[in-house]
Amino acid sequence: MALQKTYSDIEYIFGIKSDNKEILQALYYQYFKMVRHIAITNRGNEESAKDLFHETLMVLVHVVKKEEFQLTSSLSTFIYSIAKRLWLKELKKNSKTSLHDSFDSTSDLSDTTNYDELLAVHTEKEKNIKKMHIALQQLGTSCFELLKRFYFTKLSMEKIAEELGYNNADVAKNQKYKCLQRLKKQFFKDQQVLTLNTDYESDND
Amino acid sequence: MNPTMTDLFDNYLNNQLSDKEKSEFELKINTNQQFKEDFENYKLLTLSLNEYFEKSEITKDFEKWHTEISENESKKVRVLWFRITSVAAGVAIFISLSSIWFYNTFKTESKNQTKEITLLKKEIKQIQNQHNSLIRSFQKIQKKTYAPANFQSTGFAIYGKYLITTWHSIQNADSIFVENDFQSRTEAKPVYVNKNIDLALLYVPSFQNKKSNLHLYNKQSNIGNTIFTLGFPSAQLVYNEGYISAINGYNSDTAYYQITLPLNPGNSGGPIFDNKGRLIGVIVSKNITMEGVAFALKSSMICALRDSLPADSLKIIWDKSFKNRSPLNAEKQAFIEQYKPNIYNIYVYHKEK
Numbered sequence: 389m390a391l392q393k394t395y396s397d398i399e400y401i402f403g404i405k406s407d408n409k410e411i412l413q414a415l416y417y418q419y420f421k422m423v424r425h426i427a428i429t430n431r432g433n434e435e436s437a438k439d440l441f442h443e444t445l446m447v448l449v450h451v452v453k454k455e456e457f458q459l460t461s462s463l464s465t466f467i468y469s470i471a472k473r474l475w476l477k478e479l480k481k482n483s484k485t486s487l488h489d490s491f492d493s494t495s496d497l498s499d500t501t502n503y504d505e506l507l508a509v510h511t512e513k514e515k516n517i518k519k520m521h522i523a524l525q526q527l528g529t530s531c532f533e534l535l536k537r538f539y540f541t542k543l544s545m546e547k548i549a550e551e552l553g554y555n556n557a558d559v560a561k562n563q564k565y566k567c568l569q570r571l572k573k574q575f576f577k578d579q580q581v582l583t584l585n586t587d588y589e590s591d592n593d
Numbered sequence: 594m595n596p597t598m599t600d601l602f603d604n605y606l607n608n609q610l611s612d613k614e615k616s617e618f619e620l621k622i623n624t625n626q627q628f629k630e631d632f633e634n635y636k637l638l639t640l641s642l643n644e645y646f647e648k649s650e651i652t653k654d655f656e657k658w659h660t661e662i663s664e665n666e667s668k669k670v671r672v673l674w675f676r677i678t679s680v681a682a683g684v685a686i687f688i689s690l691s692s693i694w695f696y697n698t699f700k701t702e703s704k705n706q707t708k709e710i711t712l713l714k715k716e717i718k719q720i721q722n723q724h725n726s727l728i729r730s731f732q733k734i735q736k737k738t739y740a741p742a743n744f745q746s747t748g749f750a751i752y753g754k755y756l757i758t759t760w761h762s763i764q765n766a767d768s769i770f771v772e773n774d775f776q777s778r779t780e781a782k783p784v785y786v787n788k789n790i791d792l793a794l795l796y797v798p799s800f801q802n803k804k805s806n807l808h809l810y811n812k813q814s815n816i817g818n819t820i821f822t823l824g825f826p827s828a829q830l831v832y833n834e835g836y837i838s839a840i841n842g843y844n845s846d847t848a849y850y851q852i853t854l855p856l857n858p859g860n861s862g863g864p865i866f867d868n869k870g871r872l873i874g875v876i877v878s879k880n881i882t883m884e885g886v887a888f889a890l891k892s893s894m895i896c897a898l899r900d901s902l903p904a905d906s907l908k909i910i911w912d913k914s915f916k917n918r919s920p921l922n923a924e925k926q927a928f929i930e931q932y933k934p935n936i937y938n939i940y941v942y943h944k945e946k
Contacts, residue, residue, distance in 0.1 A: 409654065416654075416655065416658045417658065442659075524645065539643055568638070572638055
């Protein structure tokens with residue numbers, strides 16, 4: 389394994405906050421087996437274990453990046469608690485059978501983190517991301533590339549025009565506005581269409 | 594909404610407005626409902642857009658790292674597999690080499706053995722010849738073959754021509770024979786049985802009037818006392834040692850002791866002696882569901898039996914048999930040597946149906 393290095397909890401937290409890929413990778417290596425174990429020992433397979441771990445990390449990254457974030461337990465407890473709850477939800481979604489009590493219960497009493505609230509925020513966020521995913525699919529590649537460069541990579545209009553072959557920044561800017569309007573239309577469309585494609589509604593329990 | 598507005602929103606969200614513009618902007622949000630709504634929508638839209646991009650980017654990394662881990666694991670498995678196979682190959686080579694060596698030595702050894710076997714054969718022949726000549730010299734000894742008995746148990750002589758054994762061992766008997774190393778097989782007849790306490794008295798006509806030197810203990814022995822027995826669980830006399838583990842027998846039957854003694858079928862009817870060589874009981878049964886639990890009739894019961902008999906029956910024999918003798922002070926081994934001739938293997942034949 390190329391990266392066996394591990395960091396302290398604090399180093400991990402600051403690594404996530406500052407988007408340090410090296411630290412994030414170390415985190416990934418360190419906690420993958422723990423989270424996989426949750427899924428594998430509870431009716432999961434390698435694929436669902438991977439999905440669970442990735443979702444757990446998404447929550448973690450999102451939460452840690454908030455300014456008010458405070459770690460009330462060890463990082464491993466935090467990750468474990470998140471993963472456990474996510475997996476529980478996943479299992480509830482897929483089957484009506486009740487789960488083992490010990491798996492359901494909260495483990496660390498000193499951990500005052502409100503995981504339910506945390507996951508509710510995450511669910512809301514995931515819902516929007518899914519909506520965005522669908523909206524972007526309706527948009528076409530040129531708009532996608534333009535929006536990505538402007539909002540995510542935060543390139544200047546001049547640079548975008550150059551990269552994507554627009555005559556000048558103004559043309560690109562105009563195009564960006566049109567794309568955004570279309571995206572907005574798709575994004576705020578009636579949710580009924582979306583529910584047919586996604587199952588996030590059942591997440592809100 | 595128009596392009597200027599989105600620019601304004603972008604600038605506000607990216608903190609690119611001057612303080613004056615910013616306060617104007619915030620004032621507009623608080624006063625203009627439509628403007629506020631547009632801004633909120635724009636904010637949500639761009640936020641979701643960013644989160645979407647963020648997620649897709651980070652997921653790419655995650656997938657990459659996951660592949661790395663999976664590859665590492667399969668590599669580990671391969672390495673482990675290689676290790677296992679190499680160890681297995683080593684073991685196989687070792688086994689094949691050592692078996693070649695072993696087979697060779699074994700071959701030579703077995704050659705030696707066949708030599709030994711032939712030698713032994715000769716010896717046996719020699720012995721046989723000697724044995725045959727011995728047999729010829731003892732002309733009086735008659736060779737008799739006996740049909741295998743249906744049941745075998747133990748009995749012991751008490752006085753004169755009388756033996757004690759258990760009732761259940763001679764139950765339904767057609768004929769009874771007794772035998773030991775000092776007495777060739779001879780017939781015995783039951784003269785007294787008591788089903789209640791599982792006791793039988795046998796009379797052997799061909800016996801010479803023997804004195805048994807038996808000391809019958811007429812009191813109750815104590816728990817924990819060391820006891821021993823002699824009997825015929827096999828064709829030869831077997832000695833066994835144990836202790837009294839409880840004063841009462843099965844279901845707290847006061848007629849019996851609970852004893853812990855390794856016993857086998859055939860021990861039934863055997864005498865139980867305490868340390869001083871006093872007869873304290875007769876082996877009756879053992880509990881097959883519990884380990885080390887057997888039962889023996891108390892000697893005091895034999896005494897009680899003797900006392901209860903009417904004067905015109907066997908009382909006189911019992912009286913003579915159980916005259917209290919002084920305890921045997923001799924060593925245990927000497928005692929056994931002395932008492933050995935009085936213990937008989939009892940063969941019981943049932944009528945063929």
